[in-house]
Amino acid sequence: MQTQMPDGTILSVEGLRVGFGSPNAPVTALRDVSFTLARGRTLALVGESGSGKSVTSLALMGLLPPSGRILSGRLDFLGRDGRVTDLARLDAAGFRRLRGPGLSMIFQEPMSSLNPLFTIGDQIGEMLLLHDDAPAAQRRRRVIEMLEMVEIPGAAARFDAYPHELSGGMRQRVMIAMGMICHPDLLIADEPTTALDVTIQAQILDLMRRLQKDLGMSILFITHDMGVVAEMADDVAVMYAGAVVEQASVLDLFDHTRHPYTRGLLASIPNDGLGPDERLVPIPGSVPRLGALPSGCAFAPRCSHAQPECQRPVSLEEKAEGHLSACIFDFAGAA
Numbered sequence: 001m002q003t004q005m006p007d008g009t010i011l012s013v014e015g016l017r018v019g020f021g022s023p024n025a026p027v028t029a030l031r032d033v034s035f036t037l038a039r040g041r042t043l044a045l046v047g048e049s050g051s052g053k054s055v056t057s058l059a060l061m062g063l064l065p066p067s068g069r070i071l072s073g074r075l076d077f078l079g080r081d082g083r084v085t086d087l088a089r090l091d092a093a094g095f096r097r098l099r100g101p102g103l104s105m106i107f108q109e110p111m112s113s114l115n116p117l118f119t120i121g122d123q124i125g126e127m128l129l130l131h132d133d134a135p136a137a138q139r140r141r142r143v144i145e146m147l148e149m150v151e152i153p154g155a156a157a158r159f160d161a162y163p164h165e166l167s168g169g170m171r172q173r174v175m176i177a178m179g180m181i182c183h184p185d186l187l188i189a190d191e192p193t194t195a196l197d198v199t200i201q202a203q204i205l206d207l208m209r210r211l212q213k214d215l216g217m218s219i220l221f222i223t224h225d226m227g228v229v230a231e232m233a234d235d236v237a238v239m240y241a242g243a244v245v246e247q248a249s250v251l252d253l254f255d256h257t258r259h260p261y262t263r264g265l266l267a268s269i270p271n272d273g274l275g276p277d278e279r280l281v282p283i284p285g286s287v288p289r290l291g292a293l294p295s296g297c298a299f300a301p302r303c304s305h306a307q308p309e310c311q312r313p314v315s316l317e318e319k320a321e322g323h324l325s326a327c328i329f330d331f332a333g334a335a
């Protein structure tokens with residue numbers, strides 16, 4: 001039976017659970033990840049380190065390490081042929097067909113993702129080769145066009161450059177070119193600018209926004225930086241300890257924050273932003289260990305509003321149109 005998705009949705013993640021280690025006693029890294037991404041928009045997935053952002057994106061790409069597996073949940077993806085595929089049940093051959101033109105990912109660290117032994121042109125061209133039997137000269141032209149789109153100066157000459165011959169910012173542009181060469185319907189960008197200084201970071205974010213407009217992609221943008229969220233995203237899903245605790249449009253999330261964890265994250269950003277050496281220290285306490293989560297709301301031990309009823313399980317619910325929160329209280333509008 002063909003799955004129905006809400007109008008305008010390209011990706012619907014429902015109740016995703018991922019475990020690592022022994023099949024008999026897996027450690028659950030993702031307990032309940034649910035969110036939707038609207039076609040042509042950018043959804044930011046935010047949360048502290050260890051909240052499960054990268055595991056979520058690897059599950060979507062079918063790239064979980066051998067020790068990790070999907071325990072339950074649906075990952076419905078609407079392809080350009082109008083068919084919905086549940087990525088949680090897709091086999092390796094299905095992923096090979098989908099990766100590139102359907103789904104594509106830009107990883108955090110260009111130096112560990114680029115092969116030092118091959119030229120950047122060959123590495124970007126390799127992506128095309130998997131889906132396209134165009135002759136070599138035509139592929140080369142398309143790679144050079146893509147290098148021009150990501151504003152690499154002297155694109156034709158840089159085709160034959162090796163990764164170590166480029167600056168960090170240029171390497172990140174190469175990663176973006178690689179992620180976009182097949183014009184994917186959905187691009188997953190995992191902290192693509194964290195390693196870069198602020199000026200280059202702003203240029204890369206600007207470039208991604210322009211390419212998104214030109215190519216009409218949907219983007220899942222993974223970050224722990226609320227400043228980047230405000231700049232890049234249309235919508236936000238906030239993760240805590242392996243679950244989404246709030247999802248809304250950016251404006252709604254900033255103006256009518258409903259979950260105490262998100263309130264804490266936002267309150268911790270100084271008005272003038274963070275200095276280059278300052279780290280976000282959001283809320284007293286730390287993210288609980290995966291094997292030692294409380295039975296009810298996982299944030300309750302750190303929450304100043306916690307009540308005895310927070311020990312009961314809580315699920316993500318729509319509190320107002322398009323605004324979901326996993327808290328039994330509703331703090332929208334509270335001081």
Ligand SMILES: Nc1ncnc2c1ncn2[C@@H]1O[C@H](COP(=O)(O)OP(=O)(O)OP(=O)(O)O)[C@@H](O)[C@H]1O
Nearest residue numbers: 020029048049050051052053054055056065224290
């Ligand atoms: N290969 C693995 N084996 C066991 N546990 C893992 C593995 N990869 C991730 N995890 C666990 O899954 C949880 C989520 O990790 P994940 O890397 O997705 O967090 P994150 O939000 O992306 O953090 P960061 O911002 O630091 O990248 C963590 O507790 C982590 O220890």
